[in-house]
Amino acid sequence: MTKLRHWLGTSDIAGIVILALVILVVMPLTADIFRLNLIGKYLTYAFVAVGLVMLWGYGGILSLGQGVFFGLGGYCMAMFLKLEASDPESTKIQSTPGIPDFMDWNQITQLPLWWEPFRHLPFAIFALLFVPTLLAFIVGFAMFKRRVGGVYFAIITQAVALVLTVLIIGQQGYTGGVNGMTDLKTMLGWDVRTDSAKYILYYANAILLFGAIFLCRWIQKSKLGTLLLAMRDKEDRVRFSGYDVANFKVFVFCLAAMLCGIGGAMFALQVGFMSPSFVGIVPSIEMVIFAAVGGRNSLVGAVYGTLLVNFGKTYFSESFPQLWLFLMAALFIGVVMAFPNGFAGLFEDFVKPWLLGKREKKPETPAVPPVAPVTMQDDDVSKTVTTRTVDSGDAVSAPTTGRMGPATA
Amino acid sequence: MSNSDFVLAVEDLTVSFDGFKAIDNLTLYVDRGELRVIIGPNGAGKTTLLDLICGRTKSSGGSIKFKNQEMTELAEHAIVRAGIGRKFQTPSIYENLSVWKNLEVSFPRGRGVFGALAFKCTDDVKARIEEVAAEIGLADQLSREAGLLSHGQKQWLEIGMLLMQDPELLMLDEPIAGMSVRERELTAELLARIGKNRAMIVIEHDMDFVKKIAHKVTVMHQGKILAEGPMDKVQADPRVIDVYLGH
Numbered sequence: 198m199t200k201l202r203h204w205l206g207t208s209d210i211a212g213i214v215i216l217a218l219v220i221l222v223v224m225p226l227t228a229d230i231f232r233l234n235l236i237g238k239y240l241t242y243a244f245v246a247v248g249l250v251m252l253w254g255y256g257g258i259l260s261l262g263q264g265v266f267f268g269l270g271g272y273c274m275a276m277f278l279k280l281e282a283s284d285p286e287s288t289k290i291q292s293t294p295g296i297p298d299f300m301d302w303n304q305i306t307q308l309p310l311w312w313e314p315f316r317h318l319p320f321a322i323f324a325l326l327f328v329p330t331l332l333a334f335i336v337g338f339a340m341f342k343r344r345v346g347g348v349y350f351a352i353i354t355q356a357v358a359l360v361l362t363v364l365i366i367g368q369q370g371y372t373g374g375v376n377g378m379t380d381l382k383t384m385l386g387w388d389v390r391t392d393s394a395k396y397i398l399y400y401a402n403a404i405l406l407f408g409a410i411f412l413c414r415w416i417q418k419s420k421l422g423t424l425l426l427a428m429r430d431k432e433d434r435v436r437f438s439g440y441d442v443a444n445f446k447v448f449v450f451c452l453a454a455m456l457c458g459i460g461g462a463m464f465a466l467q468v469g470f471m472s473p474s475f476v477g478i479v480p481s482i483e484m485v486i487f488a489a490v491g492g493r494n495s496l497v498g499a500v501y502g503t504l505l506v507n508f509g510k511t512y513f514s515e516s517f518p519q520l521w522l523f524l525m526a527a528l529f530i531g532v533v534m535a536f537p538n539g540f541a542g543l544f545e546d547f548v549k550p551w552l553l554g555k556r557e558k559k560p561e562t563p564a565v566p567p568v569a570p571v572t573m574q575d576d577d578v579s580k581t582v583t584t585r586t587v588d589s590g591d592a593v594s595a596p597t598t599g600r601m602g603p604a605t606a
Numbered sequence: 607m608s609n610s611d612f613v614l615a616v617e618d619l620t621v622s623f624d625g626f627k628a629i630d631n632l633t634l635y636v637d638r639g640e641l642r643v644i645i646g647p648n649g650a651g652k653t654t655l656l657d658l659i660c661g662r663t664k665s666s667g668g669s670i671k672f673k674n675q676e677m678t679e680l681a682e683h684a685i686v687r688a689g690i691g692r693k694f695q696t697p698s699i700y701e702n703l704s705v706w707k708n709l710e711v712s713f714p715r716g717r718g719v720f721g722a723l724a725f726k727c728t729d730d731v732k733a734r735i736e737e738v739a740a741e742i743g744l745a746d747q748l749s750r751e752a753g754l755l756s757h758g759q760k761q762w763l764e765i766g767m768l769l770m771q772d773p774e775l776l777m778l779d780e781p782i783a784g785m786s787v788r789e790r791e792l793t794a795e796l797l798a799r800i801g802k803n804r805a806m807i808v809i810e811h812d813m814d815f816v817k818k819i820a821h822k823v824t825v826m827h828q829g830k831i832l833a834e835g836p837m838d839k840v841q842a843d844p845r846v847i848d849v850y851l852g853h
Contacts, residue, residue, distance in 0.1 A: 420725035423711050427700045434698040434764075437660060438712050439686035439771060448719045 208549075212497045213410065220403050220500075230392045237399040237467045239507040240406055242267075244460025246488040246499035247409050248453030253485070254493035255417060256449040257429030258346065262354030263457050263484050265361050266329035268476030270458025272365075272372070273328055275471035276312065277321035278381035278389075279373075297378070303370035312371075318385060325462040326455055332357075333454030334447060341443035341450075355478050362477040377472025381465065389466055402463045409456050410496045416452070417496075425449060486529045492541025502539060610674065613638045613805045614659070614775055619668035621658060628654045630829035631668070636775070641797065641806045643816045646826035647850050652809045653695065655826070656777050659807075660692040661685045672775065687717070691773035695780050697760035701753030705744055705763060708752050709735045712767040734770065742766040742796065758789035762796065769800060776800070777807045782815055794818045813851075825850060 224236050245263050253259050285295040293306045300308070314320045336357060340350055365372045373379070381389070388394060416422050428435045428442055436442045465471045474480065483506075491502020506528070514521040536543050614636040621629045628651045636642050644652050657663040659670055661682040670677040677685055686692075700708050713734060716725030739745045742762040747755065752763060761781055768776055781797070782790045790812070797806065797819050810816050816823065816837065823840045825832040827850070833843045840846055 416723065419723050420711065420716055421719065421722040423703065423707055424722055426702060427711055430700055430702060431698050433662075433694070434700070434767075435711075436682050437662075437686055437692050437694075438767065439683050439714060439717055441681070441683045441717075444719050445722070 209414065212495075213407070216497050216500060217407065220406075221400070225396070225399070230395055233399055234395050234467060235511065236504070237395070237402050238464060239504055240399075240402055240500070241460040241464040241467065242484060242487060242507065243406055243500045243503040244409055244456045244463070245453075245484040246491060246503045247406070247413055247496055248456035249485060249488035250493055250496050250499045251413050251416065251425075252449050252453040253488065254495075255422060255425040255429065256446060257425075258446060258450065259351045259485070260354040260450070260453070260481075261351045261478070261485060262356075262358040262481050263453065264476045264478075264481035265354075265358050266333060266454040266457035267461040267464070267480075267484070268361065268365075268471070268473070269329045269332065270325040270461030271465045271471040271475060272378070272461070273315070273321055273325035273458070274462035274465040275378040275381060276315040277318060278384060278465065279378045280308075280312070280316050281384065282380055282382045297373070298380070299373040299376070299378070300370055305370045309371055322462075325458050329454040329458035329461075330451045333451045337447040337450040338443075341446040344443075346446075355481070358476060358478050358481050362473045365473045365476060373472075375473060377470055377474075378465075379470040379472075381469045381471075384466065390469060395467065398463070398467050402467065405459060405463065406500070409459070410500075413452075413456075413496050421445065421448070483525070486525065486532075488539075489532050490528060490539050492539030492544075494538055495541030495545075498539055498541025498544070501541075505540075610635070610671075611638070612636060612671075613640075613673060614807075615669075615671040615674075616655075616659070617669050617671075619655075619658060619665055619670060621654065621663060621666050627829050629658060629665075632826075632829065632831060634824065634831065636805050636807060638805055639801070639803070641801045641808065641819055641821045642824060643808045643810055643820040643822075644824045644826060645810065645813075645816060645850065646832070649828075650826040651829040652826055653779055654829075656692060656779055656807070656809065659685075659777065660690055662692075683717075686771070686773075687714075689774040691768035691771055691776045693761075693764050693768055693776075693778045693781060695783070697757065697764050699752045699760055699763050699767065701751070703752055704748065705739070705750055705752050705755070706735060706748040708763060708767055709738055709748075709770055712770040714771045738766045738769050741769065741800070743792065758785045758793075761785065762793070765796065765800075773804065775805045775807070779809050780811065781808065782810065782812060790815055 220240070225233060228236060245267055249260070249263060279297045283295060283297045288294045288296070288298065288301070291298065291301040293301055296305065296308050315324070336353070340346075340353060345353065366375045369375070383389060389398065417425075424435060424440065424445055428445060432442055461471070461475070464475070487503040487506050488499045489502070490506050491500065492498030506525075509528075510521060510525070513524055532539060538545070612635045614634075616632060616634040619629055619632045619634075620627060630651075632651075632655065634655075644655070646652055654663060658665050659677065661677065661680060661684075665678050668678075672685075672688055672690060675688060677688070677690075680688070700711070703711070710727055710731065713731050715731070716722045735748075736745065739748055742765060744755075744759060744763060744766065747759065752760065755763060765778070765781065778797075782793050785793060794815060797808070800806075801819075808819065820837050822835065823837050824834045825840055825843075825846050832849065833840050833846050841851065
């Protein structure tokens, strides 16, 4: 425990423990299985958001195409499940029994060769991890070695998302087209549609998510994490300190892609289908919004952001379906303008100092109310100036002023 | 392009941007342990020359040899690893990291992706950080966020980050710009100390400072070398007075 504390810092542990309580205890106790399955679905997006914290928050690389990797992971898992659901017995009414139904509808009479390995779960797991990573490596290597970055990189990732969507929809005999792969039933004979399976999958997903958070936290604490921050702020200084900057960018892009792949696979398992509507540009941008709202510098914040935005989406799209997209856009603009570090940033700047101030002041001067960040006159303050003792997670941060300017990042 | 004893041999170096020759057929030799100062009017190509040596700009022709090894084809990080350090004109440090982290990240170990993942701040790294921090006068600032340092301290920190790598050739672009008189004195002493076992190229405008530190001065003008030699000789050169020092 002391080692863990040394490694993570007290506030990190507190944040992760609270999140674990929310996800592992509070949610399963309060939500019925339908809602819990829905939350499980949201938590598969959280893998993407956690990946974006590493890629965008830490590395400063904005990708608007993370849906590609989510989709690839999801399709790899869906292909395995689809093959298992398409045994000759249950597909005997097809003109070619034993192949997925959408192939039959598209006059394909034999399972394509590249589908064959997906009969085996180990291969499917290998593929869902490494197909997204490989694509990320190729795109990342081609872009970052040529010093393509910033907006140009974001646009290229959008193009990749568009290309993959078109490809999946166009090749419907091999991919199920716009409907995607539906009717996924069992995994190695285990029916994934039952309530008990949904519970198990929810927990499996949550545990994998915490694994991802721990992995990312470990990377953040390593020299590589420091280098990512350094690159984000002064890329040239890193380069002229003897580092091949592109390699680090490729690495973090691959890491984010692999996390997306895991999320996608868990999505296919829990939701029971996979379709191109989770691959394209719009879902990819939504995923960026999850991370932005939660806080792109905070792994735990990104998970909350994902949950919050998706709850909002479900609620508003049930009640005011036409308004949802506008609300989503307003939320994104609001976050970028008013609090660029998301809810986690608000927490760090306002709630945490307040909590710490309260805890410290109480014993000595109980009469004085705990003072939240001292707000100076509004007209001469446009920026928060925070003095921070670096490298101690639980050190008292003492914001000297309130109000955040738009350009604090 | 013969081999030589010089630590740095720049020969017939040319770079043109859209036909404009920023560096025009320039030849320059730097001895081991030498402190060379480059002066010249704005636009003379001083910073461009440093950019070419450290690989930031690719040359159109000519050769740059560092310890007899050709540098023009190497990537930036490979040039750094060969032993050339470069300080930028404006302090270029990681403002959000502590002074300690700034120095730690600059330590030349764990430079690959997986090396960086496995990197541990062992005792030798700690000792080196403390040694360098003492050298640059920031020993009591190690836990401070680098962005909160004064301008002069930031300049020293960047020099310290380069010292972490122990380069054989150190290139400093206007290291005392914006410094107070006292800070200038301290910087001159620092450069004299760290110059004992390495060569340095310094770009500077402040003539008193140049006089204090330079072994040899190179005057550049319009991408060419106008004069070269000891400070007093260069100062007396009528061409130098004409284009740069003024009457």
